[in-house]
Amino acid sequence: MNLSASAAESLRTALGDLLDGLPPKQASQAVDRLIASYRGATPTGAPILRDRADVAAYAAYRMPATFEAVRSALEAFADAAPGWTPDSHVDVGGGTGAATWAVSATWEGTRPVTVLDWAEPALALGREIAAAHPPLGDVRWQRARINASLALESADLVTVSYVLNELAAPDRAALVDAAASAAQAVVIVEPGTPDGYARVIEARDRLIAAGFRVAAPCPHSAACPIVPGSDWCHFSARVSRSSLHRQVKGGSLPYEDEKFSYVAAVRFPVSPAPSRVVRRPQIRKGQVLLDLCEAEERLSRTTVTKRHGELYKAARDADWGDAWPPLS
Numbered sequence: 001m002n003l004s005a006s007a008a009e010s011l012r013t014a015l016g017d018l019l020d021g022l023p024p025k026q027a028s029q030a031v032d033r034l035i036a037s038y039r040g041a042t043p044t045g046a047p048i049l050r051d052r053a054d055v056a057a058y059a060a061y062r063m064p065a066t067f068e069a070v071r072s073a074l075e076a077f078a079d080a081a082p083g084w085t086p087d088s089h090v091d092v093g094g095g096t097g098a099a100t101w102a103v104s105a106t107w108e109g110t111r112p113v114t115v116l117d118w119a120e121p122a123l124a125l126g127r128e129i130a131a132a133h134p135p136l137g138d139v140r141w142q143r144a145r146i147n148a149s150l151a152l153e154s155a156d157l158v159t160v161s162y163v164l165n166e167l168a169a170p171d172r173a174a175l176v177d178a179a180a181s182a183a184q185a186v187v188i189v190e191p192g193t194p195d196g197y198a199r200v201i202e203a204r205d206r207l208i209a210a211g212f213r214v215a216a217p218c219p220h221s222a223a224c225p226i227v228p229g230s231d232w233c234h235f236s237a238r239v240s241r242s243s244l245h246r247q248v249k250g251g252s253l254p255y256e257d258e259k260f261s262y263v264a265a266v267r268f269p270v271s272p273a274p275s276r277v278v279r280r281p282q283i284r285k286g287q288v289l290l291d292l293c294e295a296e297e298r299l300s301r302t303t304v305t306k307r308h309g310e311l312y313k314a315a316r317d318a319d320w321g322d323a324w325p326p327l328s
């Protein structure tokens, strides 16, 4: 089993064990409460994850999806930085540790990791499930509040996954600036909604102003070519559904697609994709239509037909979010 599949499998097992200890009704009630809190959207100044039931519900219901989204972003980042491996990692607003699992699914070896969060029950549960997966290595689960005076210890990699959404604008800016001062590489992931994309672009602009360049998803570090309000850049990661998902959401599909927006930015030389596929490819008879964001700082649609030979075969295999042409 490869690195990524083995981390995903261990996470599924650890979360399954967690649910075994929770009465189904209590778990689905906690999920309903969480969904309602997240819909509220405005930061409340207090943790949403208040106790073990909240956190177990978050972990079982959302962590597989945030893990897959971050893993997918890190994979695109790793493709742009072959040979680079983080020797230390800080995960801010790390909660139950999804990004920590995603890092261990992307790069071989272990590294010192610090997970920072203000919700003690999330850290406690993160620590508990991490114990089931030795490749996570040496993780410090530390209570910390993100605010205007946040300072981070230096680390090769800082991740911020599904957190900006929970912060007021001044705290979002303080967090991105603190990450830029501390890290060689910063990866930010948000829900794949117009608002999530807007927060990613705001963070991307701040990182570039601080001297970073974009490794992924963008093929360049110039302004995003999307006209504000007309569209939003986002991607999709496939997630196996747990029994809790089926219980809460109904339906029988064995998977769902998590939509996310992200930016991976670095202080060292990288080779971003020449272009990136920014929508699901449309496969027609004898041709594939690819919507691309290109190094020339523009969006385009390209049609690859049978006449293109090998490239046509590659286009039929191309997925939303892939580099184009495929990296050899």
Ligand SMILES: C[S@@+](CC[C@H](N)C(=O)[O-])C[C@H]1O[C@@H](n2cnc3c(N)ncnc32)[C@H](O)[C@@H]1O
Pocket: 047, 048, 049, 062, 063, 066, 067, 092, 093, 094, 095, 096, 097, 098, 099, 116, 117, 118, 119, 122, 144, 145, 146, 147, 160, 161, 162, 163, 166, 167
């Ligand atoms: C949606 S969860 C994401 C958790 C994890 N990063 C993931 O991707 O699954 C948001 C996390 O941010 C934390 N958080 C929100 N506001 C915070 C703040 N002001 N200080 C510290 N942590 C905060 C929450 O406690 C929660 O664990």
